[in-house]
Amino acid sequence: MSASFGILVGAASAYIGGLFNSLVMRITDGFLAFPLIAAVWLFQQILARLDWASGYYTLDAWVVPLTQRQRLIASMGIEPVMLAFILFSWMPFARIINANVLQLKQTEYILAAKSVGVKPHRIILRHLLPNAIAPAIVLIARDIGGLVILQAAFAFIGIGGAITGNITEWNRLLLLGRTWIIGIGGNLLVYWWMYIPVTLALVLFGVGWNMLGDRLNVLLSPWDMK
């Protein structure tokens, strides 16, 4: 979601160019400047106050009834962490694609295509995007590992679901492990099976995706085309 949105925004605004492009890129900068942790906390607070069983949104004394449609959306179970990640992780994709497309727009074959009268959407989809998308693919591969680790970090500090409720399994293990290692009567060496397996799995997951991103970077870089 964030990747496709970022890629589309970046490509379209770079193709239009001019004042529009700088405006869109400044909005992107604005999103980049907003800290992710604040966003996660904000959505967490909003969604926690959404009591969709009774159909009301309560914030202190302020009670707002929800419409049927809003209740349906709320009942689908939106995860605050995921929502924040999607809203605040598309910017790198937009920036990187934007820079590439701006550069490619000046090349001869794009100018040739334009002069022959090829439609803009065709130019973007067939000529510009395939040539500009390489760094975005690398970024996606790295993001997959990075986001999971980040989610685990948020879960560890208590954002991302109740320990007995709706939380992913690895994060539950991490949380349970924390209590038994630094809690009362906990011991680092005695209860090793509570944290070592899940930590290893997380590290391996992150390393795997990061390495794939690295190798794709090598594969897709134009200097290595032999």
Added chain:
Amino acid sequence: MKMGYAGLSIKKGTIIQALHHRKSWLVVLGGLVIGSFLGLMITYWLWPVEWSDATPSYLAPEYQDEYLIWVADQYASSGDLEWARAALGEDDWRDGELAVTLERLALERGGQQGIRLMVLAMTFDELAKPNSVSIGTTTGQWPNLLAMFGTVLLLLAALAGGTFTLIRRNVKQPLTTHEITVNAGVVEDRPQVKPVSRTVKSISLIQRTHRLRRFLSNWQNLLPLAIIGIFLFVAIAAPWLAPSEDPNNSLPFKLVDSRESTPLPPSAGLPLGTSVFYESPEMLLHYDVYHSLIWGTRAVLRFGLLEPYCLPVSGF
């Protein structure tokens, strides 16, 4: 610009003409879109299916959950057991299923709602045990598995498509010997413009497979693919690696029945022991670490893969 098969200029016109001019995929696609739109219109809006005299056991899982929570809230405020019985249609549930469903909801929701649901479950069935091992869910394991397969396929397709479209750019400068010989042969045969574009296509295919083979021949490239492959395998094979007690139950965690207040160490039945949630002697949950680790791979992959591509909805 004219298309490859020059001479056949496509007239704007009937479906049959479009079919004749190799546009059949367009017709099929259009038919699919229109057909599914009409079907949805008819079934959801024009003549929606109506049920009468139904009890919550017939409801779709998500609405059933909402309804049960609502009944639990009402019961907590009124304490009218007869009303709750009628509202839930107790006779239509299979043996003990109502209590099990309520219990599962209680565990899922937690908090005030969880307590209310638990109270209702306890009143309904004396058989309801607070630490029972099998907690039934209404969804089977197959939808999960299908979603996993679909996600994996999507990711592979995206990666392959991206890689191959990128590699195609290389073809613009003829470099390999293949290309020159083939090019020369064709040009000698038929000095026309049309076939040349075809040869370029086939050459690029050779080059692509060549590059793919080169990519796969390097151990540095294979290592991350192997690591990710292991995770994918574990996620897909979870029902076989860590089977649930109840085949219809696909809850990603397993609770072990134990009164011990400290985590159980690894043993034959529990390869990695248990992880304990302890609040009071009554609220004591033993999670099977191995089971959670295996089933958690699905959640992690789903989060990682879907976030860059798909919806922020957990129930996908």
